[in-house]
Amino acid sequence: MRRVLLCVLTMTLLLLPAGCAGQDRAEAKATELMELYDDLESCSLTAELLADYGARTYTFTVDASYDRDGASRLTIREPDLLAGLTVYWKEKTATLEYDGTTVETGYLTEDGLSPMTALPALLDAVRTGGLTACSAETWEDGRELLRLTFSDGGVSDTVWFDPDTGAPVRGEIAAEGYTVITCIVTDFRFG
Numbered sequence: 001m002r003r004v005l006l007c008v009l010t011m012t013l014l015l016l017p018a019g020c021a022g023q024d025r026a027e028a029k030a031t032e033l034m035e036l037y038d039d040l041e042s043c044s045l046t047a048e049l050l051a052d053y054g055a056r057t058y059t060f061t062v063d064a065s066y067d068r069d070g071a072s073r074l075t076i077r078e079p080d081l082l083a084g085l086t087v088y089w090k091e092k093t094a095t096l097e098y099d100g101t102t103v104e105t106g107y108l109t110e111d112g113l114s115p116m117t118a119l120p121a122l123l124d125a126v127r128t129g130g131l132t133a134c135s136a137e138t139w140e141d142g143r144e145l146l147r148l149t150f151s152d153g154g155v156s157d158t159v160w161f162d163p164d165t166g167a168p169v170r171g172e173i174a175a176e177g178y179t180v181i182t183c184i185v186t187d188f189r190f191g
Contacts (some may be wrong), residue, residue: 030134051115125157
């Protein structure tokens with residue numbers, strides 16, 4: 001019995017540093033990704049956005065482009081009824097326009113988060129947010145992803161990245177513990 005206990009204790013002690021080393025690697029990669037996005041000049045992506053207003057949910061497919069020095073934009077592809085609506089944003093200001101008309105979508109949180117400002121909010125979190133957690137995760141499909149969580153008051157932004165390419169794969173924004181935005185990135189390009 002003493003040998004079994006000694007063997008279990010030894011194995012536990014051997015595995016403990018490996019887990020710590022894995023966390024150190026995740027934190028180092030998180031720092032690298034945050035620096036990459038802080039220096040980011042431009043990128044473009046296609047994503048599916050799910051906005052949960054509690055009593056109702058909406059799904060959008062969008063194309064977005066970010067340009068540090070110019071106007072960034074997000075254009076709705078689906079649903080067909082909204083196809084062509086475009087959001088332009090620069091820094092903290094966003095305007096939703098269609099055929100020259102500004103449109104209001106309604107806010108998901110008290111601080112003005114809407115489905116159309118979710119992608120800039122996630123990008124801002126990675127570039128400037130306070131990292132509160134990071135970990136390496138293996139998804140059901142076998143992909144190894146890096147999960148970064150940023151919190152600011154009652155809002156929490158979580159983004160999963162491909163650690164090899166630095167591309168975002170998924171993002172979630174939670175307000176007061178409830179996920180209000182889910183973003184699934186289907187295509188991402190730097191530059």
